[in-house]
Amino acid sequence: MHKETELAELPHIENRNEHKSMYDRQTEKELVTQAKFDPEAFGKLYDQNYSAILNYCIRRTGNIELAQDITAETFVKALKNISRFEWRDISFSSWLYRIAGNELISYFRKNSYRSVSLDYLSESHGLEPVSPQELEEEFIAAQEKLERHKEFLAIREQVEKLKQKYQDVIALRYFANKSIQEIAGILNKPEGTIKSLLHRGIEKLKNQANNVRIT
Amino acid sequence: MDKSNDKKNNRHHDILADIELPEIELPIRQRRLKEALLQSGYAEKDKIIDLAKRTQNKGISRTNPGIWVVAASIVVLLFSYGFYSAFLTAPQVVANITLQVNPAINLSISERNTVIDAIGLDEQGQQLLSGLNLKGQQVQDVLRIITSALHDVGILSLERRILVAVSPVSDMISEPDITILIGTVRNTISKYLMEQGLLLDVKVALLSEELTDVILSSDLMPLYYVDLVNAVGSEMALQVLALEKESGIDSILFKQELDTISALFIDMTDAGISAENALIALKTALNADTQLTMFSTIIDALINLVEEGLSFEEALMTIQQAIHTDPTLQNFDELIELSEDDNPYDTDEIDDAYEIPDDDEKDSDVQETDDTDDALETPDDDIPDSDVQETDDTDDALETPDDDIPDSDVQETDVIDDQHELPDDDIPDSDVQETDDIDDQHETPDDDIPDSDGL
Numbered sequence: 001m002h003k004e005t006e007l008a009e010l011p012h013i014e015n016r017n018e019h020k021s022m023y024d025r026q027t028e029k030e031l032v033t034q035a036k037f038d039p040e041a042f043g044k045l046y047d048q049n050y051s052a053i054l055n056y057c058i059r060r061t062g063n064i065e066l067a068q069d070i071t072a073e074t075f076v077k078a079l080k081n082i083s084r085f086e087w088r089d090i091s092f093s094s095w096l097y098r099i100a101g102n103e104l105i106s107y108f109r110k111n112s113y114r115s116v117s118l119d120y121l122s123e124s125h126g127l128e129p130v131s132p133q134e135l136e137e138e139f140i141a142a143q144e145k146l147e148r149h150k151e152f153l154a155i156r157e158q159v160e161k162l163k164q165k166y167q168d169v170i171a172l173r174y175f176a177n178k179s180i181q182e183i184a185g186i187l188n189k190p191e192g193t194i195k196s197l198l199h200r201g202i203e204k205l206k207n208q209a210n211n212v213r214i215t
Numbered sequence: 216m217d218k219s220n221d222k223k224n225n226r227h228h229d230i231l232a233d234i235e236l237p238e239i240e241l242p243i244r245q246r247r248l249k250e251a252l253l254q255s256g257y258a259e260k261d262k263i264i265d266l267a268k269r270t271q272n273k274g275i276s277r278t279n280p281g282i283w284v285v286a287a288s289i290v291v292l293l294f295s296y297g298f299y300s301a302f303l304t305a306p307q308v309v310a311n312i313t314l315q316v317n318p319a320i321n322l323s324i325s326e327r328n329t330v331i332d333a334i335g336l337d338e339q340g341q342q343l344l345s346g347l348n349l350k351g352q353q354v355q356d357v358l359r360i361i362t363s364a365l366h367d368v369g370i371l372s373l374e375r376r377i378l379v380a381v382s383p384v385s386d387m388i389s390e391p392d393i394t395i396l397i398g399t400v401r402n403t404i405s406k407y408l409m410e411q412g413l414l415l416d417v418k419v420a421l422l423s424e425e426l427t428d429v430i431l432s433s434d435l436m437p438l439y440y441v442d443l444v445n446a447v448g449s450e451m452a453l454q455v456l457a458l459e460k461e462s463g464i465d466s467i468l469f470k471q472e473l474d475t476i477s478a479l480f481i482d483m484t485d486a487g488i489s490a491e492n493a494l495i496a497l498k499t500a501l502n503a504d505t506q507l508t509m510f511s512t513i514i515d516a517l518i519n520l521v522e523e524g525l526s527f528e529e530a531l532m533t534i535q536q537a538i539h540t541d542p543t544l545q546n547f548d549e550l551i552e553l554s555e556d557d558n559p560y561d562t563d564e565i566d567d568a569y570e571i572p573d574d575d576e577k578d579s580d581v582q583e584t585d586d587t588d589d590a591l592e593t594p595d596d597d598i599p600d601s602d603v604q605e606t607d608d609t610d611d612a613l614e615t616p617d618d619d620i621p622d623s624d625v626q627e628t629d630v631i632d633d634q635h636e637l638p639d640d641d642i643p644d645s646d647v648q649e650t651d652d653i654d655d656q657h658e659t660p661d662d663d664i665p666d667s668d669g670l
Contacts, residue, residue: 039253046252050245051238058239068241072248079252109482134243142239149237155230163519165548174231188508193549200552202231 025091032092036083046075049093052176053100059175060104060167062156064142070107074100090185097176097186101168108164158208166201169194320344320361328354328399343368354396358403366411381421397421418442423449429456435470443477447490454494455480462501472507479514486518492527499531503538509547513538516551 028048034041053074057067077099078085085095147153159170168187172178180198184191320333320340333349335341343364349357381397397419405417420441422430426449430440433456444452455476459469469476476497483493500513513534520530537550 043249043253046249050249051240054241054245055237055239059236064239064241068244075248075252076255079255138241138243142241145239146237149235152234152237155234164515170231174234175236189548190545193546196549196552205231 028092029087032082032085032087039079042079042082045092049096050075052093053096056097056171056176057100057104058146059152059156060171061107062146062153062160064139064146066107070100070103073103077103094182094186097172097178098188101186105164108160108167158205161208162201162204165197166204169197170201170205173198328396330354330357333357355399355403358400359407362404362407366407366413381419393421418445420444421449423453425449426453426456429453433459433466433470435473440473440477443480446477446481446484447493451490451494455497458494458497458501461498462505464501464505464507468507472510475511476501479511483514483518486521488518488521488527492531496527496531496534499535499538503542504544509544512547513544516547520551 028045031041031045035045050071054067054071057070057074058064061067061070074096078096085092090098156175159167162170169183172183172186173180178186180191180194183194187194189197320335320343330349330352333344333347335344343361347360347364349360352360381393381400401417401419408417418441422444426440426444429435435456440452440456443455447455456473458464458476459466480490480493480497483496484490488496496514496517497510500510500517501507503513504510516537517530517534520533521527525533533551533554537547537554538544540550541547
């Protein structure tokens, strides 16, 4: 029985998390309203979500530089379109996952990715000067950390062989720890479909594992 | 599915659930990206003001345009009005050139390639032109001045390509003349870019007169159609644009999504689908989804089916059946799945998928996780009685005479059955439950979720 199941048996913890979650959502909602005219508010939303989106992209692609590009593009598009974003059944963070998901689909379909935003940002704005060496060191450290997760990387490779729709649900469920409800919101599909895709995706993953030992 | 399969499946699920995920941090990059985003956020607010200041001061000054200016596009529209040729002694205006690089500019040119007039088509275009005197100059010189101005305000430095569209509107201009004009525009811009060390692609598309009319009347941005024209030609691009009216889609919505529509069209042709068939597929998708929330899913599914070996006609029929079965498209993916899974193994898969007990479904994340766990871990004989009863109930429901079931529902069930070519008595209980699921899903529209497909 894993942790989430244990939590289910402790209602007071669940309630506390629920209250915290409600508080976070309210704060996020207020920030989104503010961010439509105040870039600083967008900055706060960025701080809250950057790491999650970056790591989701890294876990999907297994490539830090590519993930960084997709993350940048995601936030640029979010900033560009935040005035259009309306808080209804999907939270801002889920919306970010949806944008990132679209970018990932674009990458997987073409097997290449052209990030417009990051190049532009580095070329056209007076960014804080950082030596190439510092950037390189940061990248190497991140790469080494990623390479230590051999088991994850093996599974990720197998997941990447699945059809896009299975990849999406499995990655959101297990690489981003999203609930079925959240995944349904992000992918704009009914929860029943998500469960079905999840189940079948795992089944297909199992079949692939006949040739690659990951169990 | 037997229990040994279940155990294997569970093991796999456990590995996924328990896997240690990498947590990577890139603090330097994170900080730099944030600063750039904030700067660009402020810059966008001030952009129009800056541009106005620039033109007022000395014509050109540095500013920070918004980061969402992602692709420069220059449209060169060449109008050659027949009647002008009869009055060559008059103003000799025989052509127009429109440049659009977000500031949008229209240039009227003579048949001697001199600029007769320059008009800003939007506020920024007007501001950009306000400090420039372009009349009477050669097209090459004007293009250079404008490109230089765009470079100086920072737009070209962030652009990755420049799109050029040339459109003759009369037979009065010969093909060689058009070719010369295209060459002039391309060479002028490319030469300037090379001199400035800017590595930007310059793409040129030749628009038909008819397409030009549609584009002008629709206020479309070249960013959305130049790729399409380059990929499939003016004639087919025109037919794609005509889908707006044919499908009854809201005009603004169509324009907003035109880049996605074009990209999907190109994706289909990349996948080996002929342009004519791609158009049929687009029509099918757009007719089925006039709100444009699912059309990319529909086209993606069609491409998948074709790439999996189905003929276009078979793939299209599958898509049409799914749309017919569930016009709400809420279950589109599921129906496509069903049509794909036509071998015994996959039938088992479907059965298993619907062994997920619904009575565990709750809103909280924790319970949802348990729900999924249960679904994956519960062998057949562990299905709670309530579920069995539910399935029986559904069986009964399906056996109910037609007057208890709306015609559309009956038809939906028939279509699903037909797709699997299974006689009724071969339909496993899980399929019955699946129909039940579909009905439930119909009751949960997701219309309120903001769409980011076009992002």
